[in-house]
Amino acid sequence: MSATQEPIRLAEIFRFLAQTMRYPESSWFTDDFLSVFKELLVQLGHVPQKSLPAKITDAILEEIQVDYTRLFINGVPHVVAPPYASIYIDGTLNSTTADKTREYFRSHGFDITTNEFPDHLVTELDFIALLEDEKQGSSEEFLRLYFRPWFAQFRDLVLAEAEVSYLKTAVEVIDFFTRIETEADSGQAA
Amino acid sequence: MQYGMVIDIKKCVGCHACTIACKAEWEVPADKDRNWVHRLGPDNTPHGLASTYYPGLCNHCNEPACVPVCPADIIQKTFTDKKSGKTKTLEVAATYKDPFNGTVQIDKERCLGCGACADACPYNARYVNENQINEELGSEGTADKCTYCMPRVEMGLEPACVQTCLARARIFGDLDDPNSEVSRYKKMGAKSLSSVNVNIGSNGLYYGNKRDMALLTATSTPQVMPEANMRRILMAKMKPGFNKAKKLGMLGLVGAVAMKGMKEDKE
């Protein structure tokens, strides 16, 4: 496979990040997927932790599935981090925040295609990818007004409670790519 | 015209449907209320053992305590009488009493979310929705309360709480119309929850038998006007100055700074 030297596009990264937050299934949660994930970490100047699996086995997949279910779907004692903005902003599911989010999609010429709620983490990341497809940097407003206000709380819950490091790491990478960077940040790093 | 609501606690069974219908209709946050039902008793009263309910909501008072304390900049607002088409222009802040239908309303677009109005209400009928932030104003949230469902009423519907009430214990109408059902109740003795110190012309009236009314008034009548915060009073008095500031295009900034001060003061 030939290595591309073109700079990576943000849209592609968001699309990839959305994938990381889907329910892991053997159809896509493969060694290939994992190697791309690890490479992304390397590029971020981060040596992948040993706790990330070397290879995907049935047992490892199940471990991640169980943790995913506990964190995001139905857990004991309770779902740790429901991946919906409404929960963090309104306290209820599919409430005003979900409506506003969908309105935002629609006012930018998009609409949801699944039976997920519009303010689900994956849906929002998909949307960001689409915005970035159209014009680089055009997701800034959405990130600031819609995504970050709840994602920071979500991230903290996952980082504190997740048992498998894959999910923790994925959330950290999403955090990195969605952070609002000030001019000062950029200046410093440059 | 003065809209008002009578609650017949003789009929009310305390089912709470009114409070939930309101939440659905107006997307009120789960932990906040535009209206409420407090369960009272069983307790002894001079008229015997009683147990009843306090279904409360904004009383759209004749002299609302919430209106003069609003520190938002004053604008000229033109009101239209839905029936006659007459208009009237008043100087109002972000909350005001409608000169035609008598309801007290909030201008959400201009509300600073300071909570002064909520503090001032002796009936605790207002809350600040901290999730509704107006970015342009730099607001802390938006005050919210019962509107007597004016958008529904204007469409010819009953207020949501009235429509859902299985006991038909909530009666809504014009207290200025002597032939209305609410006026009939008033003549029969329906009365507001008013006391010596809290007597601001509440248009929410209650009707019931002696023992239930005794329990309701003893437990639920506000006895003191909430102590108004000095800074808020000052703010209210500074309003003419605000008007000038507005003309100079400074209000947004001044308002925001002042509001921050008030918020700190509150804490």
Place this chain on the structure above:
Amino acid sequence: MAFNLTRRKFLQTATLAAASVPLANVVTAQAGVAKSPFTPSGTMADKTMVGGICEMCFWRCQLVGKVRGNKLMKLEGNPKSIDNGQSICARGNAGVQLLYDRDRLKYPMKNVGQRGAPKWKRISWDEALDTCAKKLKATEQKFGAKGICMFPHGASAKYPMQYLEHTVGTPNVSEASFFQCRGIRDTAFLATIGTPPGENVDMANAKVIFGLGCHFGENVHVSHTKRYLKGLENGAKLIIVDPRFSASAAKADEWVAVKPGTDTALMLGMMNYIIQQGKHNKAFIDKHGIGFAEFKESIAEWTIEKTAQTCDVPADQIKRVADLLADNAPNVSIHPGRHVSWHGNDFQRQRSLGCMMGLLGAMGVKGSFVKGKGPKGVGKVGWPKGEHHVEAMHVAAGIYPYSPPGTPTDLIRDAAITGAPYPIKSCVIWGQNPIQTIPNQQKTIDMLKQMDFVMCVDVMPTDITMYADILLPEASYLERYDFIKTGTQWDLSGKQQQYISARMPMVMADFERKDQVYITNEIAKRMGYGDKIPVSALPEMVDMQLAGAGLSIAKLIAEDGIHLQPGIDPYGVADDLLVYFNNAEIADYGYPASPTYIAVEEVPAGHFRLLYGRSPVHTFNRTQNNVWLHHAMPENPVWINDEMAKELSLVNGDRVYCVNSEGVKSRNTTIVKVTPGIRKDCVYMAHGYGTKNPAMSVGAGAGIDDQALITILAVDPETGCHGMRNNFVKLVKA
């Protein structure tokens, strides 16, 4: 972990060159958002969906839904309804928050941990259905169909229940609505007046309404409550017998603060007094009564004095109440009650209520016991009966002759735990939460622990779901077709009309929630009963049922969700009506032929009898996680008499635990409500709080689960139903 560079820097340098696979190649899923034209939505003018039938409780009011985009915003009573009208109760209004409950089940799940200490893994429907079918089949093959038991509840459980009962052929089905609720009422009235009574009293047109433990207002069924209120408005006298000053007692002319458990004695005392006064309806009794002489003799011992002493009620009041009933007969509503599984002596009490109706001739006439005449023709669709017929355990043993349909709960639990008379090794739980509906929770847990397989189908992660091996997410009543609701106008004296309505979805089911027909059929196919499947999908079933009445889903939608037709005058007494004051058949089984008071255990020193009842914002334990309802009444205060509170140094608002006489302590605390409105010998709390499943993030930890404190089992000997008010508690400061 922290990334020591900025995004800008990263984008300038990163190439992901080392990865063997391009980024895009490992992204396989379709995006959840796509390009779409912008159409601004209206605000006030939300779309109205017709045909909703509520199931926040089981009264089933007719609804419309206000839908914005694809989201349900609000539920309202269907303006065309002649039953509830535009009114719905708090729970009905809060259906929106069941639909969008944050903790609602979304996907099929497999328990990879322990029963009771589950660890969930999301699985596919195929895997879930394969597992359920394989496990149930294994039980069927090894132990016979009777090795499978079921705990169903609600409209959606009917179809799978019939599959298991009829086609697979297990008799081991226990419905909480019968064995922990109203079954005793139905069979006792069958044995007295020949029909299960429902709550069919014409209160709107009554001169006197008599309620034994009825707490209308706390127990809210819209059209029923409308009848009650209309009666009061029309000047009906209200008599409420209750140890507590309930919502109804507060509106009553007579509050009879009876000693708990002695209600039958009160009824017998009043009936004896009425007979002694010669105020009974002799003409009615002559025409319709069976065994009146024996009955009269049998209750003669219940003098006013003895009754007053037994029931701890003033003699004057007993006379006053009896006179009020007799003097206004026959336009008197003797309410048959609803939840009646109280003390294990309940069949006799329910019989006494039926006898009072007969004594006063309070049947068929205005204001009395009158059944509305609803529409006919709605068809039935069901699973065919299999060849093998297994007798239910109580039938085989010749016990519980007046059991409601199904098998008494404790026979199932005992068989499962002991293996006798036979093992029960698979358990299907569908819409019921046996942990909070059946007394003695440990016994239910023991039963589940020994199963080879446990599956649950529900909308919420209730307590019982913690014990499932496979947990399936169901479409709620707002997301599916099913229940056909028929009836008449709410006020029986109004314009005679009938209605037929069928449940239709307000919105489509989100996530991977499925309805009962899909789930049952898929399991049936995999168990080898594919050829027995009666319908392929829910709408088909509804259309088949409606066809009998000349209707269809399409026709109902065209009629705004409710079909109305002229009705039939419900008043009048059938010539062949028989009232069994004394029923010799009951004696044949070894139980008293005339209603008889059987004393209940006295309250042990230092304890209170635990009474429970309903909160207007909750239906059983089903609604405790509803965020709107929870906010309305976040916990269930325990009521205690003011004088007793003083002795115990308890004041309003103190936090307490409850500890029962067997040493079981409540998991949570609640606040004390000190009031003169309850007797000294009991405490009271609303049922439906304190789930033990922390997955219910709103309801967990809120209030006390009364069911956890009900460990002493009382079983009504005639019916096999539980009595749940024979437990005693202390309040312990937290």
